[in-house]
Amino acid sequence: xxxxxxxxxxxxxxxxxxxxxxxxxxxLAEYFKELNKDERIILFRLLKKDLASGVFSQMEKEExxxxxxxxxxxxxxxxxxxxxFDDKVDLLEEMPANVAKKVLQNVSxxxxxxxxxxxxxxxNSAGSIMTIEYVDLKEYYTVSYALQHIRKxxxxxETIYTCYVIDSKRHLKGTISLKDIIMAEETAxxxxxxxxxxxxxxxxxxxxxxxxxFKKYDLLSVPVLDHENRLIGIITIDDIIDVIExxxxxxxxxxxxxxATEDDYFSTGVFSLAKKRIIWLMVLMxxxxxxxxxxxxxxxxxxxxxxxxxxxxxxxxxxxxxxxxSSTLIIRGMAIGKIKRRDTLKILSKELKVSLVVGITLGIVxxxxxxxxxxxxxxxxxxxxxxVFLTIVLAKLTGSVLPIxxxxxxxxxxxxxxxxxxxxIDALALILYFNLALIILGxxxxxx
Amino acid sequence: xxxxxxxxxxxxxxxxxxxxxxxxxxxLAEYFKELNKDERIILFRLLKKDLASGVFSQMEKEExxxxxxxxxxxxxxxxxxxxxFDDKVDLLEEMPANVAKKVLQNVSxxxxxxxxxxxxxxxNSAGSIMTIEYVDLKEYYTVSYALQHIRKxxxxxETIYTCYVIDSKRHLKGTISLKDIIMAEETAxxxxxxxxxxxxxxxxxxxxxxxxxFKKYDLLSVPVLDHENRLIGIITIDDIIDVIExxxxxxxxxxxxxxATEDDYFSTGVFSLAKKRIIWLMVLMxxxxxxxxxxxxxxxxxxxxxxxxxxxxxxxxxxxxxxxxSSTLIIRGMAIGKIKRRDTLKILSKELKVSLVVGITLGIVxxxxxxxxxxxxxxxxxxxxxxVFLTIVLAKLTGSVLPIxxxxxxxxxxxxxxxxxxxxIDALALILYFNLALIILGxxxxxx
Numbered sequence: 001x002x003x004x005x006x007x008x009x010x011x012x013x014x015x016x017x018x019x020x021x022x023x024x025x026x027x028l029a030e031y032f033k034e035l036n037k038d039e040r041i042i043l044f045r046l047l048k049k050d051l052a053s054g055v056f057s058q059m060e061k062e063e064x065x066x067x068x069x070x071x072x073x074x075x076x077x078x079x080x081x082x083x084x085f086d087d088k089v090d091l092l093e094e095m096p097a098n099v100a101k102k103v104l105q106n107v108s109x110x111x112x113x114x115x116x117x118x119x120x121x122x123x124n125s126a127g128s129i130m131t132i133e134y135v136d137l138k139e140y141y142t143v144s145y146a147l148q149h150i151r152k153x154x155x156x157x158e159t160i161y162t163c164y165v166i167d168s169k170r171h172l173k174g175t176i177s178l179k180d181i182i183m184a185e186e187t188a189x190x191x192x193x194x195x196x197x198x199x200x201x202x203x204x205x206x207x208x209x210x211x212x213x214f215k216k217y218d219l220l221s222v223p224v225l226d227h228e229n230r231l232i233g234i235i236t237i238d239d240i241i242d243v244i245e246x247x248x249x250x251x252x253x254x255x256x257x258x259x260a261t262e263d264d265y266f267s268t269g270v271f272s273l274a275k276k277r278i279i280w281l282m283v284l285m286x287x288x289x290x291x292x293x294x295x296x297x298x299x300x301x302x303x304x305x306x307x308x309x310x311x312x313x314x315x316x317x318x319x320x321x322x323x324x325x326s327s328t329l330i331i332r333g334m335a336i337g338k339i340k341r342r343d344t345l346k347i348l349s350k351e352l353k354v355s356l357v358v359g360i361t362l363g364i365v366x367x368x369x370x371x372x373x374x375x376x377x378x379x380x381x382x383x384x385x386x387x388v389f390l391t392i393v394l395a396k397l398t399g400s401v402l403p404i405x406x407x408x409x410x411x412x413x414x415x416x417x418x419x420x421x422x423x424x425i426d427a428l429a430l431i432l433y434f435n436l437a438l439i440i441l442g443x444x445x446x447x448x
Numbered sequence: 449x450x451x452x453x454x455x456x457x458x459x460x461x462x463x464x465x466x467x468x469x470x471x472x473x474x475x476l477a478e479y480f481k482e483l484n485k486d487e488r489i490i491l492f493r494l495l496k497k498d499l500a501s502g503v504f505s506q507m508e509k510e511e512x513x514x515x516x517x518x519x520x521x522x523x524x525x526x527x528x529x530x531x532x533f534d535d536k537v538d539l540l541e542e543m544p545a546n547v548a549k550k551v552l553q554n555v556s557x558x559x560x561x562x563x564x565x566x567x568x569x570x571x572n573s574a575g576s577i578m579t580i581e582y583v584d585l586k587e588y589y590t591v592s593y594a595l596q597h598i599r600k601x602x603x604x605x606e607t608i609y610t611c612y613v614i615d616s617k618r619h620l621k622g623t624i625s626l627k628d629i630i631m632a633e634e635t636a637x638x639x640x641x642x643x644x645x646x647x648x649x650x651x652x653x654x655x656x657x658x659x660x661x662f663k664k665y666d667l668l669s670v671p672v673l674d675h676e677n678r679l680i681g682i683i684t685i686d687d688i689i690d691v692i693e694x695x696x697x698x699x700x701x702x703x704x705x706x707x708a709t710e711d712d713y714f715s716t717g718v719f720s721l722a723k724k725r726i727i728w729l730m731v732l733m734x735x736x737x738x739x740x741x742x743x744x745x746x747x748x749x750x751x752x753x754x755x756x757x758x759x760x761x762x763x764x765x766x767x768x769x770x771x772x773x774s775s776t777l778i779i780r781g782m783a784i785g786k787i788k789r790r791d792t793l794k795i796l797s798k799e800l801k802v803s804l805v806v807g808i809t810l811g812i813v814x815x816x817x818x819x820x821x822x823x824x825x826x827x828x829x830x831x832x833x834x835x836v837f838l839t840i841v842l843a844k845l846t847g848s849v850l851p852i853x854x855x856x857x858x859x860x861x862x863x864x865x866x867x868x869x870x871x872x873i874d875a876l877a878l879i880l881y882f883n884l885a886l887i888i889l890g891x892x893x894x895x896x
Contacts, residue, residue: 024647154627154631155631161626178609182626217474218474241663245692248693252779252780253780258773265781266791266794266798277773277806278805278809281770281810284765285766285813285814289817292758302757307747313760313878314737314739314740317732321704325729329701332697332701346714347713350713350721357718362733365733392729430761
């Protein structure tokens with residue numbers, strides 16, 4: 001990479017291009033990120049046509065806009081001719097209107113019509129990630145004719161490894177893998193070899209559900225049907241991997257009390273980013289005052305035994321962490337399909353047992369620590385330790401139950417996120433703490 | 449499914465089997481989970497051989513052990529003959545020793561040798577998820593001979609869509625897709641068509657790095673080489689999807705202060721589960737006493753203005769949440785490769801700006817809320833609101849910097865998990881709070 005920069009500086013473009021044209025498009029796209037806008041545009045123009053399209057499809061939105069604004073209509077046509085159909089749609093989904101216009105002017109009238117149809121599919125639908133570049137066969141084709149057909153039409157297809165068998169009205173009759181075609185006799189007929197009960201999705205299906213099908217059935221691609229069961233596209237596994245990753249990212253964001261977003265961090269403005277975080281922080285800030293009010297309610301106790309205040313942060317944090325452990329486990333388990341609704345009772349009984357072991361252990365450790373290192377009385381140590389124990393048990397049960405309730409109510413369990421659970425558990429922990437203090441340290445102590 | 453249960457109860461096994469044999473193995477595996485042990489074993493014996501192996505490979509560990517213990521050696525041989533090689537290795541990795549022995553007795557001596565070699569690969573290495581069932585070609589094969597070879601050997605291969613070109617010493621010379629073979633002239637030679645600079649991994653490579661290659665280069669499979677660059681296996685995308693999901697799960701667990709595990713929740717014992725949670729809870733409990741000590745240090749302030757205590761939970765929670773937002777964003781961004789080391793300064797400047805917007809907004813809201821609803825004085829409201837503002841800014845910067853530092857130090861950023869950041873921020877928030885109280889409410893106030 002150092003060498004390339006050297007070649008560029010010395011304007012030895014010919015040598016530079018020879019080297020670049022030898023790279024994989026994914027590596028080039030990464031290299032291009034390192035360049036400034038002008039360098040990027042100059043070098044991009046020097047790439048082979050196919051490679052240029054490949055690199056382009058892997059660039060960030062901003063870089064794509066810069067490039068399209070910098071090249072001629074002819075250049076745009078070259079670029080588009082090498083792009084897969086679904087990449088074209090992706091591109092147009094994200095572009096500012098004036099750039100999108102410039103792009104659309106350079107596709108054929110027919111293609112423009114289909115692209116515009118595809119642009120209408122909702123953002124998280126199967127329709128918005130499908131491509132029209134698949135191989136279709138007819139039931140009456142022989143294997144040898146099917147192979148001939150694949151050879152003739154396959155070059156520009158996203159995949160040829162699964163072919164789709166349709167009738168004259170484009171209704172899906174079945175699917176057949178290239179493996180089955182290759183393995184069969186030349187005279188065999190597609191209709192006899194195909195899998196009739198093929199798994200398919202609808203344009204309006206949610207992308208996450210489609211991803212779940214890929215995982216369950218180990219698919220490489222899936223046919224997408226309209227509401228009259230006509231084949232209008234396919235979804236391939238490379239796009240599904242992106243969906244799986246976005247899904248995980250969404251859950252991470254929600255559990256950290258942020259609105260989920262598919263936008264790129266670097267190209268999103270400061271105020272949009274701030275907005276996505278303020279709402280939840282505000283909700284949680286206000287709900288944390290509940291905890292504050294509990295402290296306010298028991299102020300007389302704290303006045304009499306101010307040393308009790310010292311343990312409040314530890315109790316709050318331990319409860320919050322213990323609850324977050326359980327809720328994370330359940331939320332993730334449900335997200336990847338490992339935990340089903342019928343497991344509810346099994347989970348609760350297991351979490352109860354785990355919480356007893358964890359609670360007793362940490363309660364004892366805490367008791368010893370307070371006696372030995374904090375120099376407090378046995379009754380204070382006892383108050384704190386019993387609170388630790390009870391808080392952990394309650395926190396784990398709350399953390400397990402809330403996501404399950406959320407799902408039953410049709411809400412996203414990740415939305416009932418860790419911080420919200422924390423607030424609930426904080427309140428529980430403090431109520432326990434002060435009431436135990438009253439019982440163990442004796443009401444008389446606080447009378448004066 | 450209701451019908452199936454009815455058929456079972458009436459012991460109309462023949463009809464039941466006819467129906468079951470028509471299902472997809474993934475659906476059957478799900479159906480089998482609903483059954484009790486005896487039902488499962490009875491129905492399993494009634495399945496077609498190939499289907500039985502497919503269903504078996506998708507069962508949970510416990511169910512697999514039950515089955516193997518229940519069937520004869522002959523049954524085990526049938527079962528194994530239908531299993532993919534990597535599924536056999538998976539199975540043996542997870543079985544109790546006596547069951548593994550029973551399985552190994554029923555594979556050929558040769559296969560046992562290879563399986564034992566594969567079992568030696570470390571748990572998260574590329575070696576442990578590869579399979580030996582790939583198609584290998586020689587450089588001098590013509591396309592028509594290559595196709596003949598694929599037809600002859602391909603049936604039992606995990607994939608035939610990418611073929612691997614090796615020399616007589618099994619060194620990898622290149623890869624060639626079935627698409628390129630199909631599209632080429634029959635007389636063309638494999639060596640001329642193949643991709644020489646093919647992407648490959650080593651047996652000892654980390655699975656997560658392998659997954660990153662699949663995502664970057666849109667691969668369907670990748671060749672695995674030993675240290676002498678000899679081809680010894682391939683990894684296919686279906687196994688990589690599992691890796692991507694496990695990776696996400698690990699990060700979720702770590703960020704919720706749990707030890708990551710690949711074990712199944714339901715089949716892990718209560719004490720093992722408890723152990724995975726106690727260690728981090730204990731660390732965090734002890735570190736939360738730091739926060740407690742800060743409160744202890746400023747006890748005289750609290751004694752004079754006990755109402756300040758009421759705002760402690762809100763300050764701690766808001767700081768923790770604001771920090772968790774930033775750290776989650778960075779940790780996830782790094783995990784999926786969207787945030788690189790060179791972005792560090794860009795991130796810090798962006799997070800600083802975002803934190804200023806968020807901090808000012810929440811500071812003002814808080815000020816108004818305290819004046820209007822809590823009936824506190826302007827100076828208390830000011831103390832709390834400035835603390836909110838400063839805490840949010842510090843929390844977001846800490847939350848962004850810590851994961852980056854962790855990664856530079858070669859640690860897993862998810863390990864510097866949200867709760868640990870919370871503890872640091874809690875301490876910062878309280879120190880700010882009490883010092884601001886001293887400044888704004890006036891040292892004289894606390895003198896008496």
